[in-house]
Amino acid sequence: MNFGTIGAGTIGQGIAGHLVAAGHRVVLSNRRGPDTLSETVARLGPLATAGTVAEAASAEMVFLAVGWPDIPAALADVPSWDGRILVDTSNQIAGSTMEDYVDLGSETGSEFVARHAPGARLVKAFNTLYARYIVPDPRHAEGRQLLFYAGDNTDAKADFRTVAEEIGFAPVDAGSLRDGGRLMQVGGPLSALHALKQD
Template sequence: MSTLGIIGAGHIGSQVARVAIANGYYVVIANSRGPETLADLVADLGPNARAATAAEAAAAADVAVVTIPLGRIDDLPVDELAGKIVLDTNNYYFERDGRIPELDRGETTTSELLQRALPTSRVVKAFNHIGAADITTTGTPAGTPGRRALATAGDDAEAVDFVTRFYDAAGFDTVNVGPLSESWRVERDRPAYVVRQNADELRANLAIANRLP
């Protein structure tokens, strides 16, 4: 059984955990307040989940998910995540994270910032432009007409392939945006952000996105 290590047990992290467990993964999940604060969530997730510290979740992971505020990525366990595929669900909320001039000027993306913080990991964008509740409620079987689509972006082909397979298991088609440098197309305030769309609609929304507001 493969292990998904989830760093960040908020709305997105807990829903990705549910999808993972439903598809045969073991989940090790962490937050910033300590494993003991996750007792209720782990009880709800069932026997294929346990709480841990961020470093423990990273070390246990075959694949990791980072779903924490952007301002905290420098606190991540770099060594424990070395060489691993890391799904990045983040978005830039300057109201929460403070102003990041590189992002304001359109010089980088949130995923590239995470890749910089985790230089030996294989970062790939995932689950950043869907509401948390929709992760477990809007997926449908492959081939369903109008099936909802989600975007990914990454510099590592194996990481992109993993997200594509994970999305499909969760009930979503995949649109590959390209490298991490193009992941801005699916970030906050772009046309593809948090709207329900099929693959053709998603491609169209990605194409009309503007780099800066």
């Protein structure tokens, strides 16, 4: 499986680093263009390349790692996903504090993202963890970092689970985008729950 990232900040680079370490090719992208990512991909190694958003989104599994206000524009360059997996790592916070939380009413954040990614098989993951629990190796002497995920497509969730386990996390299925997404969103019982699974 090949991978892409839409967004190449701390979260995008952290996930890409785990994938590269596991021997996978990753295309990283951001809104400023591939030329701005030369140092990043050089640091990640030869399995990482920089591309446009459209190039990154052509991968079999793509990680969306941009700020909440940037999601519609980031996904606008991908008119159809044709069943590819999109992993939504976002939280519905428009700024840097809880006062910037975006109330979507009855809709979850990932349902919002799904509306902007027609044809994608969406999986919600990584949004419950602070960056400092995503970027380092998730395998510790005490156990592996728990990683909650949610989605409506069984096959997409199975593929994501396989990848998450391969890069060292202990994935836990939280359910559907609606029910699991509510548990995982900011203020939900799984948000910022940083725990380890003993193997």
